[in-house]
Amino acid sequence: MLRSFRIPHTLALLFAIMAAALAATWLLPQGEFQTSVNDAGNTVVVPGTYQHAEERTTLSPLTLFTVVPRAMAASQDIIFFVLIVGGALAVLRASGLIDAVLGWTLRRVGHSPKLLIVIGMSVFAIGSGTIGVAEEYIPFAAMLITLCLAMRMDVITAMGILIVGYGIGYGVAVLNPFTVIVAQSVSGLEPASGWEYRLALFVPFVAIGVHHVWSYAKKVQADPDASLMKGIEPLHAPPSEYPPLDGRRIVLLLAALAALVLMIWGISTRGWYLVELGALFIGLALFTGLVGGLGVNGTARQFGDGAAELAMTALLIGFARSIALILEEGVVLHTIVDVLATPLSLLGAHLAAVGMMFVQLAINFFIPSGSGQAFVTMPIMAPLADLVGISRQTAVLAFQFGDGLANMLFPTNVILMSILGIAGIPYDRWFRFAAPLLLKLLVAAAIALAISVVIGYQ
Incomplete structure (x- = not known):
């Protein structure tokens, strides 16, 4: 019986989680914290003000179906971005540039896959840990x-290079404006304060990620049957031969690099999103498309085909966002936060610090932003x-x-689901790869938190 069991398709898995979230709105006490606007103009909850709702909100079973289009509307920015990126990549590939x-890259670093893993993961981690890059990695x-x-x-x-680098970058962020700076502002701390300790943690955490990805990569190189993707055809197979990087493609490459520089400039100085x-x-x-010789019609055709390939990814984003939307509308999101945070007051300093991490980990499933x-x-944890x-x-x-x-x-993280959708990786295969790594990183994080208590990290 166990051998015949298979993890369902990612879309079915997300729908099952949605159903569980809907059941939670029927079973859990409903309530909310009072909120206020802090000095920075952000709306935050007021600690100690959690109250049960006077009237119970009952969501209809039909919510499972109506929430999806509403969640997709709420996620339209990232959905449309993913579709546009898919279209743009298809045009770039049709031009022969990619x-x-x-x-050209293989001729220079193809002899050292480990170098690719180390450099790639470090670059992605630095981008996420400093300026908070996330969706921008999808291309x-x-x-x-x-x-x-x-x-x-x-x-x-x-995807280990990309996703693990992005996750570690956010986890050990030195200056991330969307997480560290916001959390410090809410907690009454100086923005970017304590960066020295976070910077010291960066190298060992990246090293753990590199070791995990490289150990897996070596097994696959030695025995392709050891791949967790065995039996699944890749969506982006390498070509049998590579076109030359001629003058026309050098112009296209310079344009792509200029777009990358413009993207970094816009994000860091103009608040582009x-x-x-x-x-x-x-x-x-x-x-x-025009410079690469595809013509107007060819460019449009390639762009449309590339966007169409990511239709499933767009659905995954909408279903993932639906989970949090159900919990919000069912007035149980704050209940979950209150129940998870209350026991921490009964622990000692060292255990409380580690306990806070696991509470935040659990809450992240429901609030992935x-x-x-x-x-x-x-406002509760501080x-x-x-x-x-x-x-x-x-x-x-x-x-x-x-x-x-x-x-x-x-799986409630829409960026993760977007990347896995583009890569064609079923969620259960990715889980088998990433879960052991997450356990290693959480052990390292627990040690880092214990040290921070000992040294009086400020």
Whole structure:
């Protein structure tokens, strides 16, 4: 019987979690914290004000069906961004640019897959840990997959470089404006304070991630049957031969690099987000198609086909967002936060710090947004830290670990589901790869939190 059991399709799995969330709104006590606007103009919860709802809100079973289009509407920015990126990548590939760059790269680093893993993961972790890059990594998925397959590694390895780097970057963020800075602001701390300790943690945490990904990659290189993707055809197989990086493609490469620089500049100095980035990719696709010889009709056809390939990914994003929407409308989201946070007051300082991390980890399943989680939990955790005898800076660090590291595993994270959808990785295969790594990182995080209590981390 156990041998015949199979993990359901990711879409079916998310629908089952939605059904469980709906049942929770019927079974759990309903209630909310009072909220207020802090000095920074952000709405935060007021600790100690949780009250049960006077009238119970009962969601209809039909909510399971009506919530999906509403959740997709609420997630339209990332859904449309993913579709646009898919279209742009299809145009870039049709021009021969991506394959030409991959061929050039393979001739230089193809002898050292480990170098690709170390450099790639470090770059992704630095981007996430400093300026909070996340959705912007989605365009790199297809290129990484093709590169790793050409080096006799598999799709899991490629996405390990990307997703693990992104998760560790958020977990040990030095300056992330969407998580660390927000959590510190809510907690009454100086923005970016305590960066020295977080910077010291960066290298060992990345090293743990590199070791896990490289150990898996070596097994796959030695025995392709050891791949967790065995039996699944890759969506982005490497070509049998690579086109030359000629003059026309060098012009296209310079345009792509200019778009990348413009993207970094816009994010860091102008507050650009998915709308502006989507516009940038549309412009890049149009330039690439016309200069690359595809013509108007060819460019439009390739763009449409590339976007169509990511229709399932768009659905996964909508279903993932539906889970949190059900809990919010069922008025049990704050109940879950209150129930998870209350026992921490009974623990000693060291255990309370580690306990905070696991509470944040659990809450991240229901509130995958880092800034959203900070606004809901840190007004509770910061005063709680004072009561149990640990610094508020340690409470923020516990928040980082619980929020960021979970990004690489929890299916409610729409960015994770977007990348897995693009890569064609079933969630159960990814879970088998990422769950052991998350356990290793949580052990390291618990040690780091215990040390922060000992040294009085401020």
